[in-house]
Amino acid sequence: QITLKESGPTLVKPTQTLTLTCTFSGFSVGAHKEGLGWLRQHPGKAPEWLAIIYWDDDKHYNPSLRNRLTIAKDTSKNHVVFTMTNMDPVDTATYYCAHRRRVRFDHWGPGTLVTVSS
Amino acid sequence: NFMLTQPPSVSGSPGETVTISCTRSSGNIAGFYVHWYQQRPGSAPITVIYEDNLRPSEVPDRFSGSFDTSSNSAFLTISGLKTEDEADYYCQSYDTTSPVVFGGGTKLTVL
Numbered sequence: 001q002i003t004l005k006e007s008g009p010t011l012v013k014p015t016q017t018l019t020l021t022c023t024f025s026g027f028s029v030g031a032h033k034e035g036l037g038w039l040r041q042h043p044g045k046a047p048e049w050l051a052i053i054y055w056d057d058d059k060h061y062n063p064s065l066r067n068r069l070t071i072a073k074d075t076s077k078n079h080v081v082f083t084m085t086n087m088d089p090v091d092t093a094t095y096y097c098a099h100r101r102r103v104r105f106d107h108w109g110p111g112t113l114v115t116v117s118s
Numbered sequence: 119n120f121m122l123t124q125p126p127s128v129s130g131s132p133g134e135t136v137t138i139s140c141t142r143s144s145g146n147i148a149g150f151y152v153h154w155y156q157q158r159p160g161s162a163p164i165t166v167i168y169e170d171n172l173r174p175s176e177v178p179d180r181f182s183g184s185f186d187t188s189s190n191s192a193f194l195t196i197s198g199l200k201t202e203d204e205a206d207y208y209c210q211s212y213d214t215t216s217p218v219v220f221g222g223g224t225k226l227t228v229l
Contacts, residue, residue: 037218046208047155047163049218060217096162103212104153104169108162 002026004036004097004109011115018084018114022097026107030055030075035100038071038082040093041111052100053080087116120144122209122221129227130199138224140209141191150211152192154183158205166207167194196226204228 008020020038027034037052051071052060061069070083080097094113098105121143130136140152152170155163165174167183170192180200185192192211196203209221 039218046220046223048220052217102169103151103217104165104210105163106165106168106174108164111162 002099002107004107006095006097006109006112012087013118014088014116016087018087020082020095022080024078029073036080037098037100037105039098040095042093051082089116092116119216122211122219124209124221124224127225129229131229132199134199135197138194138207139191140221145213147185147190147192148187150213153210154194155208156205199228201228
């Protein structure tokens with residue numbers, strides 16, 4: 001059974017860097033063809049994908065945010081860490097990590113609301 | 119880049135059948151899988167249909183997926199509507215340059 005959970009700050013100041021950790025079980029991000037993604041969702045809007053990392057360390061970033069994003073995996077700890085630099089109030093959203101199976105996200109964490117405010 | 123367009127809202131009464139469309143702006147709808155997610159308020163999305171028409175085992179068979187190449191659209195059909203089906207529904211697909219594209223979402227109201 002795959003489970004995921006996001007952790008990190010719920011409040012960050014403008015210009016700060018957001019660091020979120022996804023802790024998961026039921027799969028290994030080092031195993032062949034496994035992947036994990038980060039997404040966010042503004043209230044009343046569709047999810048927006050941010051970054052995906054695969055078992056072979058292949059990484060994909062949303063082109064519109066690419067220069068602000070980093071994703072990295074720690075296979076030994078079953079963690080994936082996501083960072084977004086230069087946070088702005090418009091980045092206030094619920095952030096999700098999700099298991100990537102082929103071309104979809106089949107299991108999602110519960111999400112964590114991140115507020116950007118001074 | 120392509121877009122997926124969904125109607126903002128649909129509604130139906132308990133027991134009825136509703137269909138939600140997802141129209142692809144460019145690229146062949148049949149060439150790239152479409153997935154459908156259900157999201158209830160305050161919860162994360164869950165998959166109700168994947169790879170066009172496959173249903174996770176935990177999803178009732180009242181949910182089905184299809185596509186039509188003439189309209190370049192995918193469809194989520196929910197039959198025998200229940201109040202618990204009231205939620206937002208999102209389609210998602212991809213292409214060779216965009217690994218993830220979501221539709222704008224459809225709010226289903228069960229009257």
